[in-house]
Amino acid sequence: MTQTGHDRVLYAQSFLTDRDLRLLDWLYDHQVLSTAQIAAALFNRYPPAQERTLRLYRLRLVERFRSPHLPGPGWYHILDRTGVEVIAALRGDAVPRVADMTAQRRRIATSPNLPHLLGVNQFFIDLIAYARRQPAAALLRWWSERQCAAPLRFGMVSMYRVRADGHGIYEEGDRRVGFFLEHDRGTESVPVLVEKAQRYEQLVTEGGPAWPVLFSLPDRGRERLLHEALGRQPRAIPIATMARDRLRPDVSVADAVWLPTGASGAPEPPRRLIDLGGLGDPADDAALMRLDRRPFRP
Template identity: 40%
Template sequence: MPQSRPDGLLAIYPHVTSRDRQLLQLLDDHQVLTTDQIHALFFHARRTCQIRLTELRALGLLDRFRFARDGGGSQPWHWTLGHNGHRFQAAAHGRAEPTARTSRQTMQRLSANPNLTHLLTANEFGVRLTAHTRRHPAARLQRWWSEASARTQFRVITPDGHGVWSVGGSTVGYWLEVDTGTEPLGKVAAKLDKYAVLARQGGPRYPVLFWVHSEDREEHLHAQLRGRRAEVVVCATAVHAADPAEAVWLPAGADRRVRLVELPSDHGRAVAANANFDENGVFLL
């Protein structure tokens, strides 16, 4: 496969598949994915995945980094857009073409981001739901937004992710809050307040999903959640090890776990009436 010249973006096109374009868009939206995550999203065979990622890197569409693992060895490769990937996405969305220096700085900032683990964990949630749809044709992840996309649309909230999940004829929207154990649980529970404000203003009443890193953490979080905003916002918890599509969600105040699609969800009166939107379609309060 030929190497691309700096000015030869069009020459790459014969080598770019529809699957490649989906991957470029995901990385544009969510910044970084590991080899394992890309494998789960798009490939059956890991070796095929590794070969294709190497080819896309040779074309300048992708780039990668990884760190040493504590105790020896290396972490998995973390994949981002390469310079040509940034150029391609800029052209696709009508953005100004980035310079090579800008693309390099973007990757350097991402790789040094102290919240990189948190970002990858949030992305893992969408990866697992998408992988679930590959095994269950009746399921569909209709929307998978990053924190930046949700913040742009809804202004007053900053979830770690937002999505719309459907199985058969049932659909549920959700707000994702990823907990990695670094914040006090009182602060974690207090995140419900901003969702309550949105709901009271006619915005979506989607369940807030607290995805926690351990069962012990989950148990103590429920002690903080008891009675908090229960009349306005539904919330539920599950641990990172679980398949988020399955019956792993424990709603606050409940004694049994339910599937994601079984959680109550309401698009809200303002959204349903298509009200409170500006000329760009951004929801306003």
């Protein structure tokens, strides 16, 4: 531990690696990750991730917890006070009050929305893990629901109509796809999902990007119901679905698991994520500079 009078942020920074900073940065934006998710995204094996997160816990950079409502015996990690202060200093953000940071940690750990948040984060972790194995692939952007909803995040287009669970830009070779993610746990009716799709269409009519909206669904039965409800009429924005019960341990969300909606005639074969980029607006640098108030840097 630090000696009395020493700056705990400067002390902790002396032990941090680039990989540690990436993890803290993710937790700052995306709130919570399991040890298994951290291992998949940043390490080759589970034990080194376990050892490193324990080190960060002892430095008070992360806090950890278990929950009887979450699967598996492992730990779930959120930023502790020092971790918040480290990332806030790097970004130039104001540091929340200690009481507010404590309340935030407790809200995350006890939230009934926690399984949904972990499911959203798992989607992006899967893409990052896939890109670790494929040198030509990269997840260039990973934004949370809160980041998507920030004012002027997409230029002058207001996102008040939609509450995307996440937004990403994924690249393979010289191809790129921008997308919005809707992670469904089967707790909402299918008409509610259709209404969400319609809100994205309204966003496009107001000048928003016509990037694919990806519905990650729990099973093939619910996927079939959503396709039937959306029908086959042309839409202003591409919509594709994935049934998570179709995923095997050796299959990634980057693979051919996506079914575009609105197809006519015989069912189309599933498409790879990168192939969905051809269905909507480009996610090239020029388009992103027009929409993103901040400079786009892959």
